[in-house]
Amino acid sequence: MKKMLIISVVLIGISAFLFSFESNYFTKMERASKGERVNFMIKGTGSKGVFVTIGIGYQPGSGACCTGVSESSTVSFSGEVGHVVYDGKTRRVITKIYKELEGTTINLADYY
8 A cells, every 4th residue: 555655656746747847848938939029110211312121030031021111211110029120132130129129210321
């Protein structure tokens, strides 16, 4: 009887131990796949007169490309924290998306 009780306790302990790892694994996977989204605006180059195509993704050339921003326009964008905003033609990174970018405006005149 004691032997059966000890085996039961050991099996329950091992099950609880393994379940705790599995639970953490799925929580981390969910967090990684559901990145925090940030909304921001991008303003054109103004008097510099440069039409810029914008891409947003985890690296230049990935994700959503390309939305044009004319010199006199301001366009709303949304992206995940950690991704980058890049020039769709040259693939040059304009900025990395970070939480504090929420609600701000990127002025392309500062980059061209």
